Amino acid sequence: MPFPELGERVAAVKARIAEAAKRGGHIREVTIVAVTKTHGPEAAEAAWSAGIPDVGENKVQEALGKMVVAGVPVRWHLIGHLQRNKVRSLDRFFLFHALDSSRLADAIGPVGIDRGAPIEVLLQVNAAGEETKGGLDPANVAAEAERLAGMAGIVVRGAMTMARLGADERELRETFAAAREARRVLADAGHPATELSMGMSNDYEIAVEEGATMVRLGSILFGAREP
Numbered sequence: 001m002p003f004p005e006l007g008e009r010v011a012a013v014k015a016r017i018a019e020a021a022k023r024g025g026h027i028r029e030v031t032i033v034a035v036t037k038t039h040g041p042e043a044a045e046a047a048w049s050a051g052i053p054d055v056g057e058n059k060v061q062e063a064l065g066k067m068v069v070a071g072v073p074v075r076w077h078l079i080g081h082l083q084r085n086k087v088r089s090l091d092r093f094f095l096f097h098a099l100d101s102s103r104l105a106d107a108i109g110p111v112g113i114d115r116g117a118p119i120e121v122l123l124q125v126n127a128a129g130e131e132t133k134g135g136l137d138p139a140n141v142a143a144e145a146e147r148l149a150g151m152a153g154i155v156v157r158g159a160m161t162m163a164r165l166g167a168d169e170r171e172l173r174e175t176f177a178a179a180r181e182a183r184r185v186l187a188d189a190g191h192p193a194t195e196l197s198m199g200m201s202n203d204y205e206i207a208v209e210e211g212a213t214m215v216r217l218g219s220i221l222f223g224a225r226e227p
């Protein structure tokens with residue numbers, strides 16, 4: 001059986017999440033999104049067997065390939081950047097975490113209208129202010145939130161962010177607090193923005209302390225990825 005340690009790892013992570021949620025004073029349920037990128041479809045099957053029904057992929061093509069072979073009804077999350085010419089494939093995902101520009105939103109809107117149900121997204125914020133990362137500058141979130149509120153084909157469920165690799169605890173908390181603030185701005189603009197997707201294998205406990213409702217965990221569950 002692939003990933004024989006997954007059950008134990010999931011149990012350990014869940015216990016740590018529960019403790020972190022208590023420390024942070026948060027009562028919201030935290031969803032674990034098992035990130036299966038670079039692994040085969042058996043990783044999604046193992047996640048399902050271990051009681052994790054949410055699976056994340058950062059590349060759309062890789063995700064679509066696994067969907068057709070994985071024999072389990074997991075909810076697929078697209079957590080990475082999407083090119084505008086691939087927006088049609090969002091129909092296959094439960095939630096898109098990486099709405100990172102106005103231009104991408106403009107491409108997604110018609111897809112939701114055509115299919116008769118809005119595309120569910122999280123607004124990615126570049127809270128750490130990194131040149132190399134996608135996402136909106138927090139200063140632009142309010143204006144984009146207003147604009148998105150007028151788009152029938154998109155529903156914004158919350159905010160997503162990625163912390164800077166190697167950030168110390170103080171910086172992590174600042175980044176996660178900025179994402180929390182972005183969610184508040186979205187909610188104030190009328191969006192049903194209840195979710196905060198933040199925290200990866202290295203920083204998920206701090207993210208949960210800061211109010212994450214979804215953590216995206218790869219290596220801590222499935223082991224180190226091949227480069």
Ligand SMILES: *Cc1c(COP(=O)(O)O)cnc(C)c1O
Binds near residue numbers: 035037201217220
């Ligand atoms: C790979 C990836 C993760 C998971 O990373 P780990 O450090 O392996 O937990 C989370 N979010 C995104 C957007 C990713 O691309």
